[in-house]
Amino acid sequence: MSNEVLDTQMDDDTVLVDRLADRLDAGDRFASLMGTDTDEGLRLTALLATPDTIEPFDWVLPPGTTSYPSLTPRIPAAFWYERDLHDLFGVTAAGHPRLDPLTLPLSDDSERPVPGRPGAPWSIQPDEHILPRLVVGTGLFTIPHGPVRSGVSESVEFLVETPGEDIPELRVRVYAKHRGIEKRFEGMDAATGVLLAERVEGIASVAHALAFAHAVEALGGVRPPRPARLIRTLHAELERIANHLDVAMRLADAAGLAVATARFGAHKERVLRLVGRLCGSRFGRGVVVPGGVRALPALRPDRIRAEMSALASGIMPDAQLLMNTSSFIDRLRHTGVLDTDLAIDHGALGPVGRASGLADDDRIRRPYDAYDELVWRPATPWVSCDARARLQIRFDEIDDACTLIDQIVTELSTMDPATPLCRSVGFADGRGIGWAEAPQGEVLYVLEVSDGRIRRCRPRSASFHNLAVFSHTFNGDVLTDFAFIEASFGLSMAGVAL
Structure with missing residues (x-):
């Protein structure tokens, strides 16, 4: 992992924007922007997703600096990140198109105190319930x-x-939904930190635990044993199946298809019960630990294979029936269109991005655990860019997940039970970056450790990144389309406002 530290002088900030924009023009993707208080001032860190890693770029705003040139006019994906920085750190992105409150409810009082930030005390002010208008006209x-x-x-x-x-x-x-998660991480050790990571975004517990563990393992220079990598991948794909089934269920419910809603709800419940029998938690919690996994699956490989075979034989015919139901497809086709160019500009993640023609997937571009050791065919991106495409991508990924799990179970059945499942990993001082492909898309963790304790931990979910483009998908749609568009994005608000 390379780390380019840019000049700290404000005069060079325009150079920074140019350099980041050049990297995006060359094919890299803007992945995140975060702030960290340091003795030298507020350090801003932009993360770029390259073909094989996540690369940080740092620059420091000297003490007393209250603003910096906004990245958003050149890099639209920075729009929400700069609003988040403004809320949490009180620093203004000069030239930002709209610095509305995002993470914290702030009043319009010009004398409001600077809100708290990770590493410093903070308080939340009550919302004034102001409803400012951006559109004017008769009858609005x-x-x-x-x-x-x-x-x-x-x-x-x-x-x-x-x-x-x-x-x-x-x-x-x-x-x-703001819960102060970033501050909660401060002072924790690795073992406690992974427990909190699992609870940042409950529906993606495994993905968050993996991204956190990968950051710890990057600091310690440790790779988990092969059996642990297989078990991690098994639980990650089961989590993917459950989440995608939930989206199908919600879309069917929005269309008033009671039978389809019940069927996909039952399939999801069977997946969650299988996960519960494997590890004791329906959400896969307690499986991933830094350095490996806690234990073998509680079911024998042949039993897992039988359960997965029964699940696949039930899910895929129902998926085909749903996608061939004209009254349902009519509600999804051309609904919530996310144009490919806009998806590229914002670096849309997961099924939302792949339904608009983007192919970036951490399991393929930046593989981890067992993904580069298994043979599978990733879902082909669509270009219709609508709610129908987002659902079809999810059904394709369920099919891929079943293929991956079958291979994993085959390998686990031949594994020596005495093979270690975890390697010792010291909580080394420094900064590590970890990632994982959650069902919603890429999850990122930036982890800074000092004296064996977490000094700064910044989770970034795909939900935060993708929700920024949600409002752009309503052109030509009406109020009755709202439920379909929201369900098709499949996002978690807990992952947005940490």
Whole structure:
């Protein structure tokens, strides 16, 4: 992993933007932007996804600096990251198109205190419930949808500006889910940190644990034993299947297809019960530890194979029936279109990006654990860019996951039971970067360790990255399409507002 440290002088910030933009023009992808308080000042770190790694670029704002030239005009994917920095660190991205509050609910009081940041005390001010308008005209009104919504939907507030049916403007306010996760990591050791990582985004517990463990292992220079790599991949793919089935269930429910909703809900439940029998947790928690895994699966390989065969034989015919139901497909086709050029500009991740023609997948481009040791055919990206494509990509990935799991189970059946499942990994001081391909897309962890304790841990979920482009998919759509577009993105709000 290379690390390019850029000049700290503000006069060179335009050079920084140019250099980052040049890298993106050459094919790299903007992956994240974060801040860290240091003795020298606020260190900003941009992460770029290259063909084989995640590369950090650092620059420091000297003490007392309150602004820096915004990256967003040249790098649209930085839009939400700079709003997050503004909320958490009080630093302004000069030239940013709209620095609305994002992570914290802030009032419009010009004398408001600088909000807290990782490494310093902080407090949350009550929201003033101001509904500013970005669209003006006769008959326009704003619908504040959320943060408490019907059913078991996660807390989030959508501000929908509409003349009645069309949605010319949609904004997202996620602060209701903010839990101070980054601060909670501070002072933890590796063993405790992985437990918190599993709970950052519950539906992607395995992926977050993997990304955290990969960061720890990068610091210690350790690679887990092969059996552990296989078991990790097994649980990651089971998590993928469960999440993709949940999206299918929610889309069927939005269309009022009661039988399909029940069928996919039952398939998802069977997957979760299988995971529970394998490790004792329906979410795969407790499996991944830095250096390997905690234990072998509790079921014999032949039993896992039989369960997976039964699952696949039930899921795939139902998927085919659903995708051939004209009343359902009519609701998805040309709905929530995310144009390929826009997806590229924002570096859309996971099924959302692949449904718009992007092929980046950490399991292939930056493989980890057993992904580069197995033979499989990754799902082919689509170019129709709509909700239908996003669902089809997920069904394709379920098929791929079944193929991967079959290979893993075959290898586990021939494995020597005495083979170690974990290697000792010291919690070395320094900075490590870890990643994993969650069902929603790439999860990143930037981990800084000092004296054997976490000094700074910044998780970045695919949900945070992809939700930034969610509002761009409503051109030509109406209010009744909202549920389909939201479900097709398959995001977790807990992964957005940490």
